[in-house]
Amino acid sequence: NLYVETDPASWNRLVEMSPYAVAHHKHEVLSFSDKRVLPLVYEKGRNYILFPLILDDNFGFRSVTVPVYDVASILPSSEDAISLLPEALDTVSSFIKGHHADLLTVTAPFLLPKSYERYMDSWFKERRATVQVLFMDLFKRDGRLFESVWKNDFSKHARNRARKADKEGVEVRRVESLKDWISDMYLCNMSSFYRQQRHPRYPHSDERAFLVYLNKHKELLGESFKVYGAFIQGRLVAYSATLEFNRLILVMLMMSLSEFMSKCPNDALLKHLVEHTCENGFDWIYYSFDRVSHESGRPSLHTSLRRFKFERGFREFPMKIYSLGLSRSGGFFQQLMSLYNFLFVSSAGFPSFLTDALQKLYERQRYRRSRYEYVRSEL
Numbered sequence: 001n002l003y004v005e006t007d008p009a010s011w012n013r014l015v016e017m018s019p020y021a022v023a024h025h026k027h028e029v030l031s032f033s034d035k036r037v038l039p040l041v042y043e044k045g046r047n048y049i050l051f052p053l054i055l056d057d058n059f060g061f062r063s064v065t066v067p068v069y070d071v072a073s074i075l076p077s078s079e080d081a082i083s084l085l086p087e088a089l090d091t092v093s094s095f096i097k098g099h100h101a102d103l104l105t106v107t108a109p110f111l112l113p114k115s116y117e118r119y120m121d122s123w124f125k126e127r128r129a130t131v132q133v134l135f136m137d138l139f140k141r142d143g144r145l146f147e148s149v150w151k152n153d154f155s156k157h158a159r160n161r162a163r164k165a166d167k168e169g170v171e172v173r174r175v176e177s178l179k180d181w182i183s184d185m186y187l188c189n190m191s192s193f194y195r196q197q198r199h200p201r202y203p204h205s206d207e208r209a210f211l212v213y214l215n216k217h218k219e220l221l222g223e224s225f226k227v228y229g230a231f232i233q234g235r236l237v238a239y240s241a242t243l244e245f246n247r248l249i250l251v252m253l254m255m256s257l258s259e260f261m262s263k264c265p266n267d268a269l270l271k272h273l274v275e276h277t278c279e280n281g282f283d284w285i286y287y288s289f290d291r292v293s294h295e296s297g298r299p300s301l302h303t304s305l306r307r308f309k310f311e312r313g314f315r316e317f318p319m320k321i322y323s324l325g326l327s328r329s330g331g332f333f334q335q336l337m338s339l340y341n342f343l344f345v346s347s348a349g350f351p352s353f354l355t356d357a358l359q360k361l362y363e364r365q366r367y368r369r370s371r372y373e374y375v376r377s378e379l
Contacts, residue, residue: 001043002091011039014050017077020111023245024072025052028220038064040095042088047081049074049088053096061333064096065105068321070250071136071286073107076116085119093326102330103323103337110136110317111248111284120322129324130338135293135316137309139274139285146278153313158267165268168232172272175227175239178218182211184236185227188255195258204253214241228272230256230265238265240273249277251287270312287314 005011008027015025023029030052031037040051051074056063066073074089076082093104108117124131141149150159175181186207193200203209217225224245230238238256242249251273256266277285287309292298294306294316323338325331 002095003041003043005039005041011041011050014041014048014077015075018050018075019078019246020075020109021246022070022072022109022111022248023221023224023243023250024067024070025050025075026221026245029070029243030054030067030072032216032220038096040092042084042091044084044087047084048077049081049084050077051075051088051092055101058333061102061329062100063103063105063333064101065103066107068105068107069289071107071109071111071248071319073109076112079113079115082113082116082119085116086123089123093324097326100327102327103325103333105321105323107319107321110138110319117320120320124322124324127324129322130334132321132323132338134289134291134319134321136289136319137287137306137314138317139277139287139312139314141278141283144278146275149274149278149313154271155311158311161264161267162271165230165264165271168263170237170263170265170268171231172228172268173231175229175236178211178214178227181229181236181239182207182214185214185239185255186210188237188239188257191258192255217241228269230269232260232263232265237263238269240269242273244282247283249273249282249285251285254287266308267312270309274313285314289319290316293318 005014008031011027015021015027018025027037027039030039036055038051038053038055040053042049042051052066052072053064054067056065074085076084096104106120108120121131139153154162178185186204189204189210190200192198193205203213214227221243224243225241226244227239227241229236237260238254240251240255241253242251244250254266254269273285276282288302288305290300290302290306292300294300294310300306323334325334
């Protein structure tokens with residue numbers, strides 16, 4: 001039985017019953033931007049599989065995807081339901097193809113059992129889908145206390161920098177009133193963009209729009225959305241924004257003022273997040289990804305950031321992304337995206353002017369203003 005779940009509350013009840021759910025499976029997060037959402041449920045007996053699909057038009061192609069970068073893929077209700085994946089994918093792919101979709105893109109996240117990836121691999125490879133691998137940077141608690149993580153996972157250099165932050169008077173606490181600290185947070189955004197030589201993106205580069213963006217998260221997500229600040233003498237000099245749901249803490253943002261980097265506020269923030277994870281029963285922290293493996297020896301676009309994380313207990317976990325053309329034009333778009341991803345992965349070894357051009361193209365597409373119509377409508 002396949003049906004569209006039109007009631008957000010009913011969808012969320014199904015999400016919350018799955019041990020593999022993350023925040024971006026919830027209806028209010030899934031429908032956060034202006035894109036059209038297609039929340040499909042495949043049901044058989046007592047088992048079900050959720051398809052949190054997003055409909056989008058890219059360069060004239062109709063694509064159907066899940067929140068790939070937020071690790072919210074096809075969601076089984078339990079481990080028993082995973083065996084239903086092949087028949088569920090058959091049914092859903094026929095359904096969306098009948099509605100003129102050109103391309104289907106999903107992923108196999110690290111949170112699920114190995115059997116999940118085996119079923120996904122088999123189904124998509126039989127149909128000659130393109131498979132791309134992202135390397136997710138994760139902290140995995142494995143049931144340990146923070147004292148064990150501090151001694152065994154944090155490098156000596158990382159421990160010394162966290163101690164220095166304490167000596168410099170860096171205090172980490174939750175930011176309750178976003179309006180009171182939005183000016184400092186905006187300055188952290190712009191300082192981080194310029195330090196990292198990244199294209200300033202909307203709404204983070206507009207103080208008023210950024211406050212609307214944060215308040216919208218807080219309004220919709222309640223206690224699942226948290227902002228932590230690193231303060232020095234009453235001034236916010238760094239912050240992180242997180243989504244905390246089920247077993248996973250997802251780091252949305254971590255920004256800081258360059259002039260205070262010597263006082264190690266980012267070190268204090270990440271130590272606080274790891275400690276918070278250990279003390280509150282979470283299993284994972286997910287803090288961005290890379291397109292090349294740390295162990296491959298290939299140039300990375302995020303070398304310094306990865307070193308920072310790996311010295312504090314983070315490790316890389318490969319995550320496969322499957323893209324399948326459902327029409328002739330979809331097959332062409334599948335190959336086009338494969339070429340684009342190859343160029344983006346290779347760009348770290350290109351001359352700087354080419355790297356900058358590709359990075360700007362990527363960020364302008366991923367963070368285009370049309371995704372934030374709900375922000376502009378409230379300004």
